[in-house]
Structures are given as C-alpha cells and as structure tokens.
Amino acid sequence: MPSSSRSRSRGLTAKRALVYAGAAVVALVVAVLVARLLRTLPAVQDFIAEYPGHSPLPDGAPVGIPAWLAWQHFFNAFFLVMLVRTGLIIRSKARPPAFWTRDNSRWPRTKGAPRRLGISVWLHLVVDGFWVLNGVVYVVLLFATGQWVRVVPTSWEVVPNSISVVLQYLSLDWPVENSWVSYNDAQVLAYFAIVFVASPLAIVTGLRLSPVWPMQGGWTKVVPERFARALHYPVMLFFLLFTAVHVVLVLATGALRNLNHMYAARESDDWVGFAVFAVSLAVMAGAWVLAKPLLLAPVAERFGQVRRMPPAPAAPARSATRG
Template identity: 30%
Template sequence: MPDPAIFPWFVVITHALTVFFMLMLARSGIEVLASFPKMYWNDGCPPGREWARFSTKMYGADSRRPWVSLDEEEAWNPVIAMPGRKNLGLGRHWHFMTVHFWIATGIVYIAMVFTSGRWHFLIPTEWSVVPDAIEAVGTYLQFELPAKLPGEPYNAVQKLTYFAVVFLLAPLQIITGAAMSPSVLARFPWYGKLFGGKQGARSIHFIGLCAFAGFVVIHTAMVIIHGLPLGFAKIVLGHETADRSLAVAIGTIALAAIVLIHVLLTVFARLRPRTAQHLLGVVVAPFEGVLSRLFTSRQRYTRADISEYHRVNGYPPVDPEYERMAADDFADYRLPVGGRVANPVSLSLAELRELGWATQICNHNCIQGWNSIAEWGGVPLERLVDLVSPDPDVTHVVFYAMDDKGLTEGEGRYGYFYEAVPIFLARHTQSLLALEMNGAPLPIEHGAPVRVRFETQLGYKMVKWIKAVEFVDDVSTIGLGQGGYREDQLYYANAAGI
C-alpha cells in the first residue's frame, strides 16, 4: 500500500494540468453556449419550450418578424468566455484542442493510479464507506473535521467524491460530448438515443459542467477549512511534512501563472484570430478530417420523428434577380456545374430531377447547438459527380450561394456565401442536392430552389440558395482562402464533423 502522506509527482503534475485544462474547457464551453444560450431535453428545440435560458432575447415560432438562429447569439464577456464576444468558431477551436490534452492527462493519471497502487485511495471496495461518508458530512455540518479512513489520505466523503469525479463525472462529459457530434450521430443514430437525443446529451453535458464547477468551489473551500498551507504542501511539494511556506509561495505563483496564461491566450485569440485559427487547427483539423472521412450517415428516422419546428439560419437573398425567380417558382433557374471536370453542365430543376431521386429523414445539426429532424428529397450528389466526371486531381467541391452576407447579415462581414467540402463527402451516403423538404417544394427560408445536404457535417457546410457548383484542386484562391465563408469571416473549422 502506498504511503498516504506522500503525493507522488504524477499526482502533483496532473493536478496542475487539470486545473489549467478544466478552466480552458469551461471558458471555451461557455463561449459555445453563448451562441445558443438555451437548453432543451428534446430534439427539435421548439422556441419557448427550453428548460433553461441564459438570455433575455425571446423569439417565437409564430413571430411576425422574421428571425434566424444567429439572432439568438449572445456576446458574453471575455472574462468568462474564451475568447468572448461572439467568437463561436475560435471558442470551439479552443474547446476541442483542449479536450485532447485533458483526456491525455486523465489517461496518464489513471494509468499511474493503478500502476502505483493509489487506486486503493480512490476506489471504494466496501459498502461501509457510504455510511461513513454520511457520518463525515454530519461532522462537517457540526463545524468539525472528520477523521481520515485508516491508512488513507482522505476521509470517507472525500474518497467517494474523488471517485465520482474521476470515474463517473469526467467520463460522462466525454461520452455526452461525443453524442453532440453530427458525424457520430449520423453513423450511430442509436448512440444519441441513449441520452434522449442530442439535446438530452447537451443538457447533461451542461449539468456536468455545473457539477464540475460546484466540485471546484466545495473542494477549494474544504482545502481552506482543512488548512491551506497543509493542502499546498501535499499537492505542490508532494508531502504533508514539506515546507508549507515554500509550498504556499510556489502554489500561489502557479495559480497566478495559470490566470496570466489564460489572459494572454484570450488577448492573443482576439487580436490575432486568423493565427489562432490556424495554430489550433493543427490539433483539431486532422481529427475532424478523419471523423468526416470514416463516418458515413446511416440515419433512418421515421415521419413520426420529424420536428414540428425547424429553425432557420441565414436570411434569404435580397437581390431583385432572386426575388424575380422566386416569384416565378424558379421556372427558369439553372444550376451551372463546372471547374475541373470533363463534362460541364447547366441544369434546370427538371433536368436535375432526371438524374435520380432519393428521400431521407435526417437530423440537422447546427454549429450553434440546436438540431431538428426533417425529410429531404432531392438528387443524390454522387449522380451529379458521375455526370460531370471530375479530373483526378480534384480535391474539393465548392458550392456558391446567391446571398450577399453584407446585405443579409452585416456586422462587418461581407461577400457572397460559399462553402468547400472534400470531394469524398460528395460520394458519401445521403449526400444530397435537396429540392424538397417534408414532402413539399423547398421553402425559401430553407434554401429554395436548391440546397446541399451533408448529413455527417454541421449545418454551415450545407449551402442554401445554390447559384453554382465548382470542382477545384485548391481552395486557397477562393474567398479569403480558408475553405468557406464562415471559415473566412468567423474562423470556423473547415472540417465540420464535430
């Protein structure tokens, strides 16, 4: 049995790293939450039926004034959000980059706990620890300190709490996080159902964040109550008998350094967002790319699953040409498809339908966090790819939209919307050029006359109001060169599988 008075180096180091990473995960998670500050238990997210709302903004399904989901976004302060002020793209970058290192830290910690024998101090092996923990809570409530378990560094309630945090709460955060990935949900629809759907997983994930926050507050208070110098001696220098003054000094400096690094990283992300996007993408992009390549959609929802309300993101085009076509039910609409292809074409809606037809009931996942289930009807994208016969060196398919974001979105952003996706996604199961939604012609607000569906990706890759399609071998010369309008303007990731 390890000496309970000694806290080995791996405990000291992983504890410090966990403090840093958990603060980063919490702040970046709050940035993600700010984009859709409402919590639901059921998929579909009908306005007004959220169980929690962290915003004064109110929008209804029957609102007379048109609204889009980005109108619900909040601009929270960088003190609490990472990096704050409507920076969802960078917030997600920080969150997904950090989770890699947090999980790696946890794996090292667990491995060392078992190889060193310290698991005896964390994992209860007798049911008697439960009544002992209840008795310890009662002792605390009498403003007294309960005794440690015989031969162990913790009392019973501490042991149960640490076990729950390490072996229950942390894994719960990981598995509920995975249940919000569009690629995971598309490939394994049953997985999301374990949590009642994506919104159930999202709500549990948020409650887990609150539980971690509560643990940190109570844990810090207990360290102070038990004696701050003693606590620093154990967790900083690794022994109860270590120099407590030195431990307090080192611990204080370490905490100050963590705060300072957070401040510097926040300032860096806000002043150099493009650099932050690229640097963080070094860690995040390969994982998302592999996820997008390996996972294909296997969704088979029923009509009974279709959501009663489907949010809209993005206002329709406002130029006179689009309005003229819409007034004429897009009778003279044609879709030009070209670029590095052997057979460029320009197709009417009727000619598109002749390529083949498919319907699918799938789960739409917006990057903001909401989702809805709908039936889409249209042309399997693979049919169009086969028709035009792309050159062997084609890497991406670019979808250009008719909406000028300078007119429909503003906020300092400009240019026509577009997105580029890897060519392999165009051949994935359920990749679709949609012309219908829920058995009717595609509504204007949802992308009429044509939008694209990639069911393993987030919604911003599914371009609406498509004007043209181009097959290319390089995306660096299109727009600002990041592979899409949201990537250009809001620093989103080019891969959108999580």
C-alpha cells in the first residue's frame, strides 16, 4: 500500500476509534443517570433489599486467594497477551516472513505429512499449549481445593443478584464488599463465563482451525469450519471486553486491597500487591515485544524446518522509472 494511503487509513482508524470512545462515554453517562433515577423508585429499592448482590457461600468455603491461584492468574494474563498479539498478526493476513514444517521423524509422528504453517500460527499454537496447560491446572486445583465455590454459581439467585450489583455500581453508590471472603454475584457470573464458557470456546474453535483437527471424515462435521472461523475472533473480543471492565473495576473498588489479594495472596492495604502488579506489567510488556515470530524462529527450528521468505521486492520508485 503506498505510504500516503496507509497514513490516510491510519488517520481514519484513529478517527473511528475516537468516535467509538466518545459514544462509549456518552452511553456510560446515560446509563449512570438512568441507574440513579431507577434507584429512587420504591420497587427498585425493594428489589435491591431482597437481592443485595451476594449469594451466601456454603459453610467451610475457603477464605482468600492462595498463592497458587495468584500465580495461575498471572500466567493466564501473560499467555493471553501473546495469544492476542499473535492472533492479530494472523488476522492481519500479512505475508508470513517464514514458514514452519514439523519434523515428522520425531515424536509426535503422524501418518499424514505435516502441514506447512505460517510462523505466526506456529507461535500462536505453542503459546496456546502453555495457556491450556495453565488453565487445566487451575481448574483441577479449583476443584481439588474447594475453591470452585467462589466462581461457580450454585443457585439461580446469581441472576437477580448480578442485576442488582450492576445497578448499584452504575448508580455510583457501591455496596460494601469483602472480596477476600467472597466475590459479588456479578463477579461470580463474569468469572464463570470467562473460565467455563469463553475459554472452552476459544479452545474448540482454535483446535478446529489448527492442523490437529482431522481434515476428512466425521470430525469435520462435529464443528463446522465456518462456525469456528466466524467465532474465534469474537471470542477474543469478549476476552478483551472482559479484561477492560475487570481491570477498571479492580482499580476503582479499592485498588491496593484488590491487588494485594491477587498479586500477593494477602489481605492488606499496603503497596506490596501494587509493586508485584507493576513488575508483572513490565513482564507482560516484554512478552508483547518478544512475541515477534521471527525473533522466536530459532526455537521453531529445534522442532521442525523453518523456511524464511525473502523480503518482498521494493516497489519501483516512480520518478526514477518514469523520469
């Protein structure tokens, strides 16, 4: 693309982003006004009194965030940064700077010849492996330790309670909470959705698009390719939306206390959790920079063959050829 039209399209995207951001702010202000208005109505006040926002946890439910959970939470975010980065590179449809073909003389050996992959897809798949492993360990430990009761809804009351929480937050008159002991029901629903709905969807649709999925036979019909292709990207958008709201609320509802919970596994108002969080941000920024497929090509070479593509020929300079 000539540089002038590239900068024009960049200008257009910036303008569009500004319009979206403006619309979001206006929508939020309207929502706050509506919520404040609603809360003056006696019926809504009764509703909030009946459903304050918390379903009780069973007796003996674990209290607090154990260190293993803090670690898994960090690794999850760390791998997701790389998945989003490599996913966006794949989506940009830029010509891969290199291709990778698995070495089929070593484990895991397959009957069919390995498919050649763009190096970005290779990196996406490698990070997927780590992300899924981390997630499986999280879910196993969640159930092994009883910690699951904090993130899995066990009664339908989470629905009215979540509506109540959203209304209370939007009206900027927040309930007093102690998330060290239990999450509010909107948190429970959101955490459940990301762990037990969005993540499995990302995995199934991703596997369907990957070379792991058989190309022929009945398996191709179990998950149609079109379905997988249509859904994989919106699932990423859901992850991004969840994370944006999640982080804003974490910071707006007692940042130091919340960060101590999840980044230092302790209940305190000091700056320790914040310091750990700051270090984790630096590590994630490093991951974003390092998740350049070509930078990792030497690693890819240990597991297969890497063919680097010559750089695209430069477009002839117009003045020189025509002049």
